[in-house]
Amino acid sequence: DTEVTQTPKHLVMGMTNKKSLKCEQHMGHRAMYWYKQKAKKPPELMFVYSYEKLSINESVPSRFSPECPNSSLLNLHLHALQPEDSALYLCASSPIQGSETQYFGPGTRLLVL
C-alpha cells in the first residue's frame, strides 16, 4: 500500500465553523507533512510531524491546529478561518523526516465563505 488518503475531498465552511481535515497512510512512514497550495502556485509547507511529535511549524496562524494521534494519522483542525485560507490542502508522508521522497495524498479542496 503506497497510498496517502485524505478526507474529505472537498469542504466548504463558514468563517465561524470548526472542521477537521484527515490524512492517513499505512506505509509505516514516521514523518507526515501538511502543505497549503493556492491556485497556480507551488505547495507551501505548513507543518511537519516526526514520530508523532511536531517538528516544524512554519509560522502558521493558530486558526490551523495540527494533531498526530498515531503514526498513521494526521489531522488538521480548522477554526475561524478567513476566505484567503481557501486552497488545496495536501498531506504527505515519508519514511523519516528528511528522507527525500515524500508521497502526497490527493488533497482537500477547501473553500471558506
Added chain:
Amino acid sequence: EDKVVQSPLSLVVHEGDTVTLNCSYEVTNFRSLLWYKQEKKAPTFLFMLTSSGIEKKSGRLSSILDKKELFSILNITATQTGDSAVYLCAVNRGSTLGRLYFGRGTQLTVWP
C-alpha cells in the same frame, strides 16, 4: 536567499513532440532534487536525483542533474495528451529536514 526556478512556465505542444523542462536552483547545502507531476490534485513522484550526470529513466520520461551548473532537465519523448499536467521541481536541503523548496512549476499542455 534560496531559489528554485523552472522554465518555461507554460508549454503547449502536439502529441508526439519531445519536450524539455528546466529547473535551476541556488540553495545552500544541496542534498537532492525531485520532480513531481501534478494533474488535478496530488503531486505524484517522478524522480529523485542526487548525483550529477546519471540519467534516471522511466518509460518516456528521463531526467538528469548537473550539480556543477546547478540545474536539472526533465525530458518527455513522444508526448501524449495524458502528459498534460504541471511539472514541479523541488530541492531538498540537507540542513532543513523535510522542507522541500518548490519551483513554480511548468504547465504542459499536449494537444491531440
